[in-house]
Amino acid sequence: xxxxxxxxxxxxxxxxxxxxxxxxxxxxxxxxxxxxxxxxxxxxxxxxxxxxxxxxxxxxxxxxxxxxxxxxxxxxxxxxxxxxxxxxxxxxxxxxxxxxxxxxxxxxxxxxxxxxxxxxxxxxxxxxxxxxxxxxxxxxxxxxxxxxxxxxxxxxxxxxxxxxxxxxxxxxxxxxxxxxxxxxxxxxxxxxxxxxxxxxxxxxxxxxxxxxxxxxxxxxxxxxxxxxxxxxxxxxxxxxxxxxxxxxxxxxxxxxxxxxxx
Amino acid sequence: xxxxxxxxxxxxxxxxxxxxxxxxxxxxxxxxxxxxxxxxxxxxxxxxxxxxxxxxxxxxxxxxxxxxxxxxxxxxxxxxxxxxxxxxxxxxxxxxxxxxxxxxxxxxxxxxxxxxxxxxxxxxxxxxxxxxxxxxxxxxxxxxxxxxxxxxxxxxxxxxxxxxxxxxxxxxxxxxxxxxxxxxxxxxxxxxxxxxxxxxxxxxxxxxxxxxxxxxxxxxxxxxxxxxxxxxxxxxxxxxxxxxxxxxxxxxxxxxxxxxxxxxxxxxxxxxxxxxxxxxxxxxxxxxxxxxxxxxxxxxxxxxxxxxxxx
Numbered sequence: 001x002x003x004x005x006x007x008x009x010x011x012x013x014x015x016x017x018x019x020x021x022x023x024x025x026x027x028x029x030x031x032x033x034x035x036x037x038x039x040x041x042x043x044x045x046x047x048x049x050x051x052x053x054x055x056x057x058x059x060x061x062x063x064x065x066x067x068x069x070x071x072x073x074x075x076x077x078x079x080x081x082x083x084x085x086x087x088x089x090x091x092x093x094x095x096x097x098x099x100x101x102x103x104x105x106x107x108x109x110x111x112x113x114x115x116x117x118x119x120x121x122x123x124x125x126x127x128x129x130x131x132x133x134x135x136x137x138x139x140x141x142x143x144x145x146x147x148x149x150x151x152x153x154x155x156x157x158x159x160x161x162x163x164x165x166x167x168x169x170x171x172x173x174x175x176x177x178x179x180x181x182x183x184x185x186x187x188x189x190x191x192x193x194x195x196x197x198x199x200x201x202x203x204x205x206x207x208x209x210x211x212x213x214x215x216x217x218x219x220x221x222x223x224x225x226x227x228x229x230x231x232x233x234x235x236x237x238x239x240x241x242x243x244x245x246x247x248x249x250x251x252x253x254x255x256x257x258x259x260x261x262x
Numbered sequence: 263x264x265x266x267x268x269x270x271x272x273x274x275x276x277x278x279x280x281x282x283x284x285x286x287x288x289x290x291x292x293x294x295x296x297x298x299x300x301x302x303x304x305x306x307x308x309x310x311x312x313x314x315x316x317x318x319x320x321x322x323x324x325x326x327x328x329x330x331x332x333x334x335x336x337x338x339x340x341x342x343x344x345x346x347x348x349x350x351x352x353x354x355x356x357x358x359x360x361x362x363x364x365x366x367x368x369x370x371x372x373x374x375x376x377x378x379x380x381x382x383x384x385x386x387x388x389x390x391x392x393x394x395x396x397x398x399x400x401x402x403x404x405x406x407x408x409x410x411x412x413x414x415x416x417x418x419x420x421x422x423x424x425x426x427x428x429x430x431x432x433x434x435x436x437x438x439x440x441x442x443x444x445x446x447x448x449x450x451x452x453x454x455x456x457x458x459x460x461x462x463x464x465x466x467x468x469x470x471x472x473x474x475x476x477x478x479x480x481x482x483x484x485x486x487x488x489x490x491x492x493x494x495x496x497x498x499x500x501x502x503x504x505x506x507x508x509x510x511x512x513x514x515x516x517x518x519x520x521x522x523x524x525x526x527x528x529x530x531x532x533x534x535x536x537x538x539x540x541x542x543x544x545x546x547x548x549x550x551x552x553x554x555x556x557x558x559x560x561x562x563x564x565x566x567x568x569x570x571x572x573x
Contacts, residue, residue, distance in 0.1 A: 007375050014367035019384075021364070022391050022456060025402035028412060032405055041408035043415045083296040090292040094285065102293070105300045112554075113514025115530050116311070117304075119537060119550050124303075124310035126326070126543050143304050146296070174278030197393065204395045206517060210534065223397050227404060227521045237405075240398045251393045255386060 026244055033237040041233070056238040062222065069219040072134070073202035076141035080198045081191060083142070084149025089183070092157040109144040117144065118211030125212070132214025140212040141205060145198035152194035152258055153187050159260075160186045193257040196250035204247055219243070315547035319540075326544060334544045338552070343532070347552055350529040353444070354512035357451040358459075358505045364452065365459035365504065366497075372460075373467035388464075392457035400521055403450045407441035407522065414440070437524050447522045454518070455511055459504035466500025467493070502569035509560060513553040529553055 036047035056062060087106060091099055109117050121140050130136070164186070168178040206220035213221060219239070226236040281288045317326050318333045337343075372384050391399065406412050417426050430436040430443060437443030470493055478488040516530030527535075529552060536546035564570070 007371075011367055011371055011375070014364075015371040018364050018368045018456070018460075019387055021453065023387070025399065025406060025453065026391075026394075028406060029398065029402045040410050041405045042410045043412040079299075083299055086292050087296045090289055090296075094289055096289060102297070105305070109300075109304060113510055113530075113557075115514040115516065115533055116308075116550050116554060119533055119543075119546055120304075120307040120311040122537055123314040123543055123547055124307040127310045127314065139303060143300070146300065174275050175282060176274055176278055200393060204397065206397050207514075210516075211537065220395075220397050223401065224517065227397070227401055227517070230404075236401070240395075240401050243395045243398050247394050248390065251390060252386075255389065259382075 029237060029240045029244070033234075033241045035234065035237070038234045052234040052238050056235045056242075059235060061217070062219075062235070062239065065217045065219045065222040068134075068216060069203055072137050072141055072218060073199045075138050076145050076202045077195050077198045079138070079142035080145035080149045081195050084146045084194060084198075085153050085187070085191060087146070088150050088153035088157060092154060106147050106150050110147055114144075114205075114207035115211075118208040121208070122211040132212065132216065134216070136212045136214075137209055137216065137218065140208040141202040144205075144208065145202055148197040148201060149191070149194035152190040152197070152254075155258070156187050156190035189257040193254035196254045200247045200250045200254075204243070311547050311550065314544050315551060317544040319542045319544055324541060326542075334548045335551075337545065338548055343549075346527050346529055346532050349526060350513055350553075351556065353448065353451065353528070354509045356448055357455065357512045358508045360448070360452045361456055361459040361508045362463075362501050362505065365456060365463055366501070369460050369463035369467055369497075369500075372464045373470075388457050388460050392461070396454060397517065399454055400450060400518055403446070403453065404441060404521060407439070407446045407449070409439035409441065411441070441522055442524050444523065447518055450518050450522050451512055451515075455508040458507035458511070459501075462503035462507075463497060463500040466497045466503070470496045499568040502564050502567045506560065506564055506569060510553070510557050513556060 031045070032041070033052060034048045034050065035042075035045040036049045037045065084106075087102060091103060117140065121136070121143075124130075125132070125136060164182050165178055168182045169175075173181065204220055206218075206224050209218055209221060210224075217225070223236065223239060223243070226232060230236065281291070314326075315334060316330050316332070317328050318331050319325070320327050368384075368388070372381060372388075376384050408414070414426070417423060426440075429445065430439070435443060435445045435448075437446070440446040440449075474492055474496075475488055478492045479485075483491065514530050516528065516534050519528040519531055529549065533546045533549045536542045536549065
């Protein structure tokens with residue numbers, strides 16, 4: 001399959017270049033979080049300081065935004081875990097009319113541009129004369145998070161042999177016991193991985209949230225407002241570094257947990 | 263405790279047997295909640311979107327008139343809106359092309375040269391940006407492209423300021439600085455969507471059988487010819503599959519044009535401003551029909567080119 005004998009230098013340069021292009025910008029944010037400059041993005045940095053970290057820590061609006069994001073992501077993930085695994089189990093265990101339609105329905109919220117999902121939910125809210133609330137954000141997030149759980153669980157189920165389930169039933173276990181002692185342990189790490197990806201997806205989402213949040217600010221909405229009108233540049237840099245760290249952890253863990261499923 | 267346990271157990275057993283004997287009912291019980299959510303809440307919202315686009319905003323009262331009309335759709339084709347559509351589609355095409363050019367060598371190296379641990383590391387290096395914070399990745403470029411930022415500094419160290427100024431003076435793609443120009447916006451779009459292009463191309467290249475490449479060589483083709491006549495045609499569906507993402511994501515985005523761009527609107531921004539400050543949800547709804555129609559046409563072409571087998 002691979003020919004390691006001869007690697008054209010141009011190919012190596014192009015690959016290294018593209019990978020640097022993908023990763024250097026994030027390193028630059030890290031660098032800027034230590035700058036002493038609070039009005040511009042001057043490079044080279046005029047000086048280095050650690051003072052923005054305690055400044056960001058003391059900001060009440062940031063804590064509020066963070067707490068809202070965590071609450072939304074937590075509940076959206078719980079809903080996505082329930083719905084996603086139910087669909088995966090139903091689709092895996094039986095063939096029925098409309099099976100393809102359901103798997104299509106699961107993918108639709110992320111296949112369509114986020115703006116379509118956002119404005120669709122916004123239209124429904126306006127038709128039903130509903131006000132924006134915590135729950136309107138959760139509904140939007142849970143809708144596009146279902147697919148990550150579904151994908152992980154169905155990939156795991158396809159790898160798990162059905163004979164274990166049959167053996168459990170043959171030995172007199174009922175469906176609930178079989179689920180508890182055979183199916184759940186088999187899909188546990190896939191659920192964990194799907195849940196973590198769903199959390200990361202929700203924690204970072206801004207497009208759909210813009211349409212369903214009204215005046216509420218999740219952490220991404222807070223960052224977006226700073227992007228449009230930079231008022232607290234140094235604090236934004238610190239928040240950005242924090243977000244990079246907090247989203248990288250679940251992604252790396254999820255990848256570890258499911259690397260054999262692919 | 264000991265006496266209640268057998269009855270409880272038998273209840274679960276009876277419930278289990280009940281469902282076991284009725285697979286249709288079991289399926290319905292399992293799918294009821296997900297279908298209620300996705301089928302009623304989500305698809306219902308999509309219908310609400312469609313419905314809203316057939317209403318109109320009363321210009322005098324500022325209220326939405328809930329009566330069927332095609333007025334809002336007729337308002338889509340003003341010169342300003344057509345400008346927005348052309349600008350957005352042009353950007354999506356330019357971004358897709360650049361992504362394909364940058365992604366192909368990476369995907370090729372990953373699929374055909376890297377092995378074992380190196381391959382796993384490369385895969386992760388592409389996957390991590392795909393999942394990590396999109397907003398923060400856009401923010402990084404705000405720092406990088408700023409007039410006083412790192413790119414300008416590098417260019418002035420190389421004594422190439424005149425070239426940058428010359429480029430920024432060009433119509434359409436230029437602007438006061440890279441961070442408020444179409445050129446800068448294009449760079450950021452390419453950066454954020456690049457992983458979506460690399461992965462499908464890599465998957466397509468992985469599937470090219472070695473025997474075909476060996477056969478091509480045995481029949482006297484030079485490596486460049488094999489690449490052009492065997493590998494490239496077989497990898498092309500992967501490129502098309504990746505382009506679905508880069509094109510669609512660019513069409514619907516309003517964060518990057520709002521952050522890096524100048525004042526000229528993109529589709530997503532127009533939708534956002536109609537539903538927000540203007541309170542014109544019908545117009546916003548009708549405008550989203552544009553990216554959906556464009557994507558529908560795009561998907562039909564992509565299917566003809568075999569992109570779905572490469573996804």
